[in-house]
Amino acid sequence: LYDAATAAGFDPSALAARRAEVAAATGHLDEAGRRADEILDAATDHTQADLRTAVRVSASIAAQRGMVSRSAQLFAWLGTDRLGTDAVWAALSAAAAGDRPAADRALSVVASLAPTSSTASGALLVDGVLGSIDSRSAAASSAAANALMRAVTLTAAPSDRWCAPDSAAAVAALHAVHCGDLARVDSVIARALPELRPGSEAHTRLVLIGGWAAMLRGDAAQACHLVDPLEIPDSHVRNHLFLHGIRVGLARRSGDAGSLVTAWTQAQNVVAAYSIDLFSLLPLGELVLAATRVGQFDRVEHLVSQATTLLAALGDPPVWASALHWYQVQAAIVAQTPEALVPHAKALASAAPTHPYSSALAAAGRAWLGVLQGRPDAAEVELSARTLTAFGLPWDGARLASEAALTVADTATATSLLHIARSLRQPSSHQRETDGTTPQPSGSLSEREAEVAELLVLGVTYREVGSRLYISPKTVEHHVARIRRRLGAGSRSELISMLRAMGYGTSTT
Structure with a gap:
């Protein structure tokens, strides 16, 4: 349509901002970025409204590519006098990047805007995020959550021709996860998801947050059901970060060392490309744990440093920092280093x-x-x-x-x-559905021995087997000895080979 208008003689520069926004809204980030850059490169030739649109488009692309700090820089370049209604996204980007003074400056612009429903929703969103950063009491945290939920309620259904760095629903849902309020996560997603186009970046983002909540609950089947069908473009790095966070989290909880190594390896491109922001601390935590388990913490050390600097710049907000501290407590547990646990426990x-x-x-x-x-x-x-x-x-x-x-x-x-x-x-719903499906040749292993055999083939240690099945390592050792006698295995390697041939070690749970 835009090509036809240009061919008919319409001034292409007058359409440039709208074309950039439509391209971004439909997931064509490269094209959108190119068109937005053309506007910014010739800033003096474009209207203030077009400049504002180009900055918002570029900031949205940067956020989706895992570079929220660039989003904040773009809005800073535009200046508070030209932000207009995009002051909401300028404030949100600055807060997420750890620049509280810039967030406050943008907030002052939000307060001066006309009191439309859109402005009210945006003001509540910013108030909720900044309130969550400042909160040092349960009452203040509840007030921040209330503001975020009202922002979701007031948010109109998004247009397919409009884009923003994030959404009120995603921020509210992430805040709920950080507060341990998974029921609120469900409520936000149930309310907002039907308004979004399936396959869009915003829709996928909410589905991933829902998958995260399912993983935390221990429902691996629901988490997989939500995230496995997703087709995420390579350019949507933010969504890939959450996807890989879920995959390494599920692998870690399953006790399958091989799956964890695979999931961790698949996450490397995202780990190398991402710049941490306030809303990416959850997947960072899972990646830190995975890195610790596979002995490659150096791969994420730069991200941990970024997170530490960002949180310090915001005054170490407890609501947002606690989850990462908890992950680092668990990393110290995995590494068996009590001294590393102490600062995070404090x-x-x-x-x-x-x-x-x-x-x-x-x-x-x-x-x-x-x-x-x-x-x-x-x-x-x-x-x-x-x-x-x-x-x-x-x-x-x-x-x-x-x-x-x-x-x-x-x-x-x-x-x-x-x-x-x-x-x-x-047992999770998936585990209940698959009870008894572990291969058990007639007259071979008991139900408990089959459980031990399954984990043994997956490379799980006796201690980890005991931890997962809630039995002592000594009991695990007795089960393994009985299994060897039953099957006539002469060595551990022969036992593993025989169990693998019998079909053990194929479980995804």
Whole structure:
């Protein structure tokens, strides 16, 4: 249509901004970027409105490509006097990039805009984000969440010819995840997703956040159901970051070392290209854990440094920082380095008074420190495990209880903790559907032996097998010895080969 208008004699420069925006909105980022750059290169030849559109398009492309700091730079170049209604996105980009003064300057422009529904929604979005950064109490955090939810309510259905660096729904849903409020995540997504075009960047972003919530709940089947069908263009780096975060997270929770290495390897291009912002801390946490498990923390060290600098620039906001501290607590657990755990446990303890979720993570950090030091407090472990589960983290709660059970000397206490771990981590829907589908040749292995065999072929250690099945490593050792006798295997390698030939080691859970 635009080509036809140009061929008919319409001034192409008058159409340039609209063509750039349509290209960006439909996912053609290279074309959109090229057209927007042409406008910016000839800024004096274009109207203020077209310049504003070109900056917003370029900022949206940068955000989708994992470079929010560039989005903030673009709006800074435009200047507060020319921001107009895009002051909302300037403030959001600045906050996400860690530039609070720039966010405040843009917010002052938002306050002067006409009180339309769009402006009201944008003002609530910015107020919610800045309020979440400033919040140091549960009441303030709730007020920020309220502002974000109202922003979602007031947001009109987006046009296919319009683009922005992010959406109120995505920001509100991410804030809810950081608060441990997975029910609110579901509410936001259920409300906003039907308004978005399937396959669009914004639609995919919300689906990925929904997949993240499913993963946290321990529902691997639902997480896979949501993310596996997604077809994400290579240029949509932000969505790829979340996709890879989910994949390494699922692989880590499955205990399948081979799958984790594969998922981690597939994430390398995104790890190398991304610049961390406030809204990408969750996938960073999963990638840090994966890197620690495979012994390649150096691959993500620069991203951790970026995150640390960004959070410090914003005053270490507890709501946004606590999740990353929790991931780093877990990384210290994986590395068996209590000294590395201490600073993050302290950070969580400082954040504890600001929000119930931060308090739960802080208590769990203390409990884990006791486990790593070989002095677990069974009562503290149980309370923390149950609290984590109440916040939608049953896998984390069950793992804490099961690891503590492997550390305590008292058999009765260990048995009690293993029972708690089993009760917290009920089988996911996928696991229930596939119960009994692990290959079991007639007269070969018992149900428990089959579970051990499955994990053994996947390369899981005795300790990890015990942690996952909520039994002691010694019990795992006994099961393996019985399996070898049943099958007549002369060595461990022969046993693995025989089990693999029988069909074990093919589970995706």
